[in-house]
Amino acid sequence: MSSFIKDIIPEEGRLLETHEYVLIGDEDDRVRVGISHFAAESLGDVVFVELPEIGLTLEKGDPFGSIESVKAASDLYSPVGGEVVAINMKLEEEPELVNDNCYGDGWMIEIQLSNPEELNELMEPEAYFKFLDNTQ
Amino acid sequence: MRRDYTNPSGALTDQMTNFLPHTPADRQALCDAIGITSPEALFEDIPESLRSQLTYTVLPQHGLSEQELMEELKTLADNNQANGFANFLGGGAYPRFIPMGVNTIANRSEFYTAYTPYQPEMSQGTLQVGFEFQTMISELTGMDVANAAVYDGGTAVSEAAFMAVRIKRRKKILIAKTVHPQHREILATYVEGLGEVTVETFDPAHLDQTLNTLDEKEAKTVACVILQQPNYFGSLETTQNIQDFCQQSGALFIVSADPVSLGLLKAPSDYGADIVVGDIQPLGNHLAYGGPYGGYMACKQKYMRQLPGRLVGRTTDRKGRPCYTLTLQTREQHIRRAKATSNICTSQTLNVLKATVYLALLGPQGLKHLAHLSVQRAHYLAERLVQLDGVELLHPKQPFFSEFALTLPVPVKPVLDSLNTHRILGGLPLADEYPEHPNSLLISVTELNTPEQLEQYIRFFSQALSLTRPDSQAGVSTSPALEAYSS
Amino acid sequence: MTTQATPEPLAPLERSLFEKSSPGHRGLSLPATGVPEQPLDQLLPPELQRKESAKLPELAQLDIIRHFVRLSKLNHSIDDDFYPLGSCTMKYNPKVCDYYGMLDGLTQLHPRTPDHLSQGTLEIIYTLQQYLADITGFHQVSLQPAAGAQGELVGMMMIKAHFKKIGETQRTEVIIPDSAHGTNPASAAMCGFKVLELKSAENGLVDVVGLKTLLSEKTAAVMLTNPSTLGLFERDILEITQTVHDAGGLLYYDGANLNAVMGQAKPADMGFDVMHINTHKTFATPHGGGGPGCGPVATTPLLAPYLPSPIVAFDNGQYTLHNNRPDSIGRVKTFNGNFEMMARAFTYISAYGAKGLAQVTQDAVLNANYIRKQLEATYEIPYDQVCKHEFVMNSHRQKKYDERLNTMAIAKRLMDYGIHPMTVYFPLIAHEAMMVEPTETESKETLDRFIDVMRQIDAECRNSPELILNAPHTTPVQKVDEVSAARNPDLNFYCCPI
Structure with a gap:
């Protein structure tokens, strides 16, 4: 399936096996979290994204919300630990942004990292593609 | 009376395939197409020990014809002696008129x-x-x-x-x-x-x-x-x-x-x-x-x-x-x-x-009328009943809708039994669920409880009350007197 | 917000009641109050009364009847044509079972009528309890659960209550194959159990070795469907149940596929401890467009004390409702269960008898295998062996004609031939699954027509894939926009899209 879907992940992206990505922004210890293009396309047309409240503290691997298409639903897991400092309010009205531009307007939450070291445990884009190939 | 279902008369011994379309020739044709000699071959993956021990103790061997089934059901329905009683039971299920x-x-x-x-x-x-x-x-x-x-x-x-x-x-x-x-x-x-x-x-x-x-x-x-x-x-x-x-x-x-x-x-x-x-x-x-x-x-x-x-x-x-x-x-x-x-x-x-x-047929005015009618009839009945000696509303300070609870000066059961003999289901005793109300009764009124039924209820309720009072000379049987209405 | 262009609006097939409504119309005449009236404000405090009527529709009776009759014509139904829906057992609902609805003695009985005045109804319930115990081999039956899923939940609650009673509260895990119905994990989770998924073996059956590795002193139960959702009978069922019992666990039988073994083998004899029955599948109570159901639970003497109340007993010539059962898990539904479904199932079973029910199963299995054999040259059948009442095929061969073709497109094309799609994309372990269950009530002519249609669709896949991809073409509506429906839910006529 992965061969049909062209996923172009920004170089600085780091990913989890459950297809959530982390993008490091201008501030070193503050990151954006979303799901990979591959994950969004596998789900189909996204119809709803449930996001947490600002201020929630997450450990790495904690569920922070869920994402739904017409016929599928999936929990979202945090690739890193920290505090939720922003959520993408736009997704409430336009969940399709996750399909259209998952690494841009389709981001989900911003996390203030509690342990930046955790970033090193995630996959780089190349490793993620390899992981996709192996699981298909 | 419990009937013996294991030996129904006139059982369909030779045409038991009541709603099954296949003739024996059809079944053979299907078997031929599959490449088996008999349908039994399709069950060989079920352990033999499971198939050989099949016996039934209650289930009849053979089915009934459509006519017999309908006669059977009619008999069973008729065995519900409450059929046709004036029904004042509510408690979450309400007898209401169902438009055709x-x-x-x-x-x-x-x-x-x-x-x-x-x-x-x-x-x-x-x-x-x-x-x-x-x-x-x-x-x-x-x-x-x-x-x-x-x-x-x-x-x-x-x-x-x-x-x-x-x-x-x-x-x-x-x-x-x-x-x-x-x-x-x-x-x-x-x-x-x-x-x-x-x-x-x-x-x-x-x-x-x-x-x-x-x-x-x-x-x-x-x-x-x-x-x-x-x-x-x-x-x-x-x-x-x-x-x-x-x-x-x-x-x-x-x-x-x-x-x-x-x-x-x-x-x-x-x-x-x-x-x-x-x-x-x-x-x-x-x-x-x-x-x-x-x-x-x-x-x-x-x-x-x-x-x-x-x-x-x-x-x-x-x-x-x-x-x-x-x-x-x-x-x-x-x-x-x-x-x-x-x-x-x-x-x-x-x-x-x-x-x-139902809601389309009633419309907003119909539903309102029905609710209004139920409230009026319930209050009429309640007011008449509380005029009887010793009968009180359980919650006199609260307004009620179309159902109300009464406290009686006597135990509830004999009163209800007595109403049964007059083909009235008189209400639900509250004692089982609310032991603090041993002598209380829940009565529901809807459009199906006609003005005539209300008058009958008042008459027979008052009669039952006087017969059941401890000071009553007459006394009344507290067991359900089945024969009184079985004909 | 949708990005696609809005097409010219078309008229709805049938305008809603609210659009047709106009003030002053009445659908029904009602009796007068008939007793001396009091001012309403004296009976009900004005502040509790509605100031404005609810906006229910106002139409004349004929217009209401026409509305619903026209709506009925937009439905597919068993009485209209074939429903090869795997796992759903859409068999003919015999008309004699409708006779129930004409008997006031049954339909108008209040659920709290004293037992001695309800003997006919209680006799039906009692006899059905006995029949179902006889058919399944179990000791006792409760008819209270409102539907199969609730029966399943009840069964798991009983297992939990049992382990609590005997002090084995460490048994918190329930093992469920990956081929199971979605209700199984949902029911186990609702009882607070942790669900362990058991991967099926290559042949689609329970992987006995894998099962053994999951079993432990934490195992409360294993939930199985037999035959499985692939329509395959678990040959090793006796070994499986023995293994689970040896580990101290209990076995739950999902009765969804009872039609495949009824009259041929009993779940209790297989070693199961508790099961539910879906009366709308096995015993032909109407599906109703999605309910009502009835989910009897049958069990062994070990678990019988935990069955929900009430149960009907027969003592000294009288039928009575038994409520006082101290170990019971309690009540799961108001009153006494869905009696109408019981009366219909009772009628159905009485119409067949034991021999008839055995024939039902035999014909259901015969029909499924006939279709399987006739279609195996055309469609890939991943587990191609003797099946029970249903089998699974897929669209892999058709995908080779055109990569865009898939199971959903083929299913939708069936509609153009007046046949309801089979069950698709279930069970989850079979890719692009198309699950076919013909049931015993379809004639050879109907089966042959279905086979012809499926071959025709295969030819269309090869020769004119666009025809398949754009299907259906003849239904009242086509390609419904489910994405917009889910993004902007519009669930109420008076309340604009949310």
Whole structure:
């Protein structure tokens, strides 16, 4: 399936096996979290994204919300630990942004990292593609 | 008398294939095509020990013909001696007039032999009925959205409570002791599986006491407060204090309401309800000894995604034609599996259809008239009965709707037995569920209780009372005198 | 917000009741109050009364009846044509079972009528309890659960109550195959159990070795469907149940596929401890467009004390409702269960008798295998062996003609031939699954027509894939926009899209 879907992940992206990505922004210890293009396309047309409240503290691997298409639903897991400092309010009205531009307007939450070291445990884009190939 | 079903007369020994189309030649042709000599070959993967020990002790060997089946059912129906009695039983199931049109429509096999409308192209009929039902329930309750529907009013109470637990992420459920006792029993059964969730019962008459025992921190652990309106005794509850408590503590206010009463009473949204539930049986559904009925659930828009059960949405097809489809299905078990909002797969669709036709036939004025009529007749009967010596309303200070509780100067059972001999089902004794009211009786009045029935009730009730009084000279048999009405 | 262009609006197939409503119309005349009236404000405090009527529709009776009759014509139904829906057992609902609805003595009985005045109804319930115990081999039956899923939940609650009673509360895990119905994990989770998924073996059956590795002193139960959702009978069922019992666990039988073994083998004899029955599948109570159901639970003497109340007993010539059962899990539904479904199932079973029910199963299995054999040259059948009442095929061969073709497109094309799609994409372990269950009530002519249609669709896939991809073409509505429906839910006529 992965061969049909062209996923172009920004170089600085780091990913989890459950297809959530982390993008490091201008501030070193503050990151954006979303799901990979591959994950969004596998789900189909996204119809709803449930996001947490600002201020929630997450450990790495904690569920922070869920994402739904017409016929599928999936929990979202945090690739890193920290505090939720922003959520993408736009997704409430336009969940399709996750399909259209998952690494841009389709981001989900911003996390203030509690342990930046955790970033090193995630996959780089190349490793993620390899992981996709192996699981298909 | 228990009949012997193991040896029915006239059994269909040689044509037992009642609704099976195959002739022996058809079966042989199928076997030939499969490449087997006999259908037995298709069961060889079942261990021989399982197949060889098949015996039946009760199930008859042979089936009955259609005529015999109908005779059999008629006999059984006739064995219900309550058939044709004047019925003053309520308590959550109400004898109400069912217009002919309701079953004319519900008996159309295009509706009742259809599958769940997962394929919208082949199910627009069922889907549109669901959408119209959702709209009607939203209108009656004043809520934004309604589902279509869950098992019954009792399970709807539990489902609403668990919605609140999920939404508020809190663990305490407060429920009034005046909510239907069986609905509270269902909640107690279901809550067993929910780990730390607790249910606390409160007396709405002393609500302030309950709330005062909760300090501010404890108040913030309350997920919801559940009230029934009118309550199990038919009385109307005051709601302001619960509304205030919910506003302060953030708990959700859940109201269980008889839909017919909403023809006349305020929509629960007007007194702060967040979720409204109830049973649609009174809307054109048979009493049927307890089911099938249906539970409606309505809520504010912001809680929509936590609403269990089926939802129909309006949309368009590729040509832009308005149409309907099941929507928000990801809440349901067939997608969410262990994480679904509920394991329910059924939506009581046929009961929903009956309720929708019923409400369409009555319209706003009809429903209001019916509610008004029930209130008037109930009050007429209550006033006549409390004139009898020693008979009192159990809750004289509370207004009631179309059902009321009386306290008698004598035990309830012999009075009810005596009414039975006059072909009257006189009411429900309250002692089983409320031992603190040993001599109390719950009486329901609807449009089916004609003015003549009311007069008869008054006459025979008064007679039974005087015969049952301890100072009575006559005395009355306290055992059900079957022979008095068996002919 | 949708990005696609809005097409010219078309008229709805049938305008809603609310659009047709106009003030002053009445659908029904009602009797007068008939007693001396009092001012309403003296009876009900004005502040509790509605100020404005609910916006229910106002139409004349004929217009209401026409509305619903027209809506009925937009439905597909068993009485209209074939429903090869795997796992759903859409069999003919015999008309004699409708006779129930004409008997006031049954339909108008209040659920709290005293037992001695309800003997006919209680006799039906009692006899059905006995029949179902006989058919399944179990000791006792409760008819209270409102539907199969609730029966399943009840069964798991009983297992939990049992382990609590005997002090084995460490048994918190339930093992469920990956081929199971979605209700199984949902029901187990609702009882607070942790669900362990058991991967099926290569042949689609229970992997006995894998099962053994999951079993432990934490195992409360294993939930199985037999035959499985692939329509395959678990040959090693006796070994499986023995293994689970040896580990101290119990076995739950999902009765969804009872039609495949009824009259041929009994779940209790296989070693199961508790099961539910879906009366709308096995015993032909109407599906109703999604309910009502009835989910009887049958069990062994070990678990019988935990069955929900009430149960009907027969003592001294009288039938009585038994409520006082101290170990019962309690009540799961108001009143006494869905009696109408019981009366219909009772009628159905009485119409067949034991020999008839055995024939039902035999014909259901014969029909499924006939279709399987006739279609195996055309469609890939991943587990191609003797099946029970249903089998699974897929669209892999058709995908080779055109990569865009899939199971959903083929299913939708069936509609153009007047046949309801089979069950698709279930069970989850079979890719692009198309699950076919013909049931015993379809004639050879109907089966042959279905086979012809499926071959025709295969030819269309090869020669004119666009025809398949754009299907259906003849249904009242086509390609419903489910994405917009879910993004902007519009659930209430008076309340604009949310």
